[in-house]
Amino acid sequence: MKGYREMTKEELIKECEALTKRYEDFKALNLTLDMTRGKPAPLQLDLSNDIYDTLKDGFKTSKNEDTRNYGIAPGIDEIREIFADILGTDKENIFTGNSSSLNQMFDTIMRSMVFGEVDSPKPWAQVEGRKWLCPAPGYDRHFRVTETLGFELIPVPMNEDGPDMDVVEELVKDENVKGIWCVPCYSNPDGVVYSEEVCNRLAKMETKAPDFRIFWDNAYVVHHLTEDRSLWGSLPDMLSLCESYGNANRVYEFASTSKITFAGAGISCFAANKDNMNWAKKYLNTQAICTNKVNQLAHVRFLPNKEAVLEHMMKHAAILRPKFEACHSVLNEELGFDNLWHWTDPKGGYFVSFYAYPGTATKIVSMCKEAGVALTPAGASFPYGKDPSDSNIRLAPSFPVVEDIEKAVRILSICAKITAVEKMLEELA
């Protein structure tokens, strides 16, 4: 098949009619499909259904601590050890919390707002014109946190190996730039794994703000999609790396079990160096006596070490792979004939990032909605929801079944083609 750029006006009109017919046929089916959020599928959740059975062996830790009672604010040692092992750091650097790492990130910046960081000239709430770097496309909920907290969101282009460091190094010369969002492994939504060079430059760069912070959201650190370990994303221990460059306080790292066991009943953690940890603990120990330790115990009994976690993640991968494959197969089949668009083929994480013909993403999403396919709003992966190219659409294939993914991605593809053809016709007119 010819590419659209090679088609005549008449051919484009004919193509548009054929596509519109297909689109209307799909609409007539009254579908309800949802590709919006990176939610685990029921089959994935089923993998952990036995987790609470482990409590049959009682509620004591290996050190004979009663998880049912108050105390042990940073979390039981066993769970801190597993998180430390996964993140490549020391147990002492880990503080565990309830539920989501998003909660931990929000709370961490809230503390900075009110109390400042250990090396802050003043609390961040008092910094007029405070700014935050947002590698984009990125995670909409990250951006919402810093937007809500009054930061100006500064977009940074994403390259194939992480944020554009030339841009970052320039931007951090502004003392009002207080931090940067990073999803270093299988980034949301592009699936990028940061290169060693990017990690090094982030750790090493000179920042004007003495209290600049990297929020290293390692949300997908063990969320590989392939069994081939040589293809797994891997990263340096960012805490040590920052320390080695004399910037020991620069990074907070975050992770959680949300997409390992239960998204609705997870355990989160943050990792920090000694100074940041002591600073945080001053306030964490005022905020709460402890988090849910029984849940921690159930987790460590169910997945007692890093290797057990990795094996468990391969069961997730086995469920997820056919979904990503379905997504790719329909995209190839429908859109492979032209290079007006492109999409990612991540080795881990939860998303396929689709780049439509520039200027069409918003229209595609609204056409899909009319046909019963819910997609993340176009631009959602950009600061303020504004994709300057109106091109990126984040596809989340984890939750729906393969058959639904095929239908949804086919409708998306048809809409991508219709809108592209319409654009071309406009340009010809």
Added chain:
Amino acid sequence: MKGYREMTKEELIKECEALTKRYEDFKALNLTLDMTRGKPAPLQLDLSNDIYDTLKDGFKTSKNEDTRNYGIAPGIDEIREIFADILGTDKENIFTGNSSSLNQMFDTIMRSMVFGEVDSPKPWAQVEGRKWLCPAPGYDRHFRVTETLGFELIPVPMNEDGPDMDVVEELVKDENVKGIWCVPCYSNPDGVVYSEEVCNRLAKMETKAPDFRIFWDNAYVVHHLTEDRSLWGSLPDMLSLCESYGNANRVYEFASTSKITFAGAGISCFAANKDNMNWAKKYLNTQAICTNKVNQLAHVRFLPNKEAVLEHMMKHAAILRPKFEACHSVLNEELGFDNLWHWTDPKGGYFVSFYAYPGTATKIVSMCKEAGVALTPAGASFPYGKDPSDSNIRLAPSFPVVEDIEKAVRILSICAKITAVEKMLEELA
């Protein structure tokens, strides 16, 4: 036996020698007893050991929602209904969270610090000289929250029916006074139940600050110590009461299951009127996607309604009563001969509040420590840890076994007598 005030100097010296002998004998036993914190005893925790067995019936709510996955930020309806029923309010006014209500209170004030309340002239962090009312004696962790957040702590005397409202009504004429801590049912540590009059005056009073807030920590709302329902503390629904006086936004109410099921794996909630709730949700929905819903489901299956909770609490009471009785019996036996001291006989909650001869509490606690009895530091129940009378000592009899309570309270009583006698001798000198 004669009261100390009626004794001659010689009699007092003799008494002191006898008491010192008893004290030294106890010291020789090298005891390690802990009466510091209101922790449930293992036997109490055992009452809920089967809670997670209820998950054998699957992870779906009655509305077929999957608690294992993301979503339902305010908590599942079933748990909100139970909390609403217990607090005498509507389900829509309830937002549930993880772990402790302390966490909810801290977060609520953090939001006010950064964003202000819905009716605030400005965020509280920008209010120089902000103040908070602290009925005292009260809960040390409450005081620590507002102290950490830069509020001046203003003590308010506690009467037998709640805070001294004449004092409160005067103090709230200061626009920098932004709120008040209240534990309205079985207050920590005095076991006071607020009277209807106190509740009404709190709801009705005119406050200079338009964004004045009552933090109504209903920590012990179902924590009765007696089976006789006519003796149970009961309170008006503070949300309605405030609304009825035209102060609908005045109150946040808090509660948790920490001392109902597991202190280390509880569910907390806050209750708020529509305006406060909508305001809070703006930020709560940025902070987290949801809290631990599987734990919520286990809780509602284990204790499906208010009556089930009340029955469960009677099992706690059966375990706690002998401990409170042991405490009282030793106090009566050792100290009943004189009225230099007094103590509370609460109908619920977790504490016996002991009032030593003024000026002796610090010494008593340090003598007890030397004899292996850990007590809450004297003054801990007062703002900044300063009891102006140096008299109050909070006793927490829930955790130790009866035999240990008897020993600990006997040692406390001996120390109370020694220090009192010493004071009298000083006064005679």
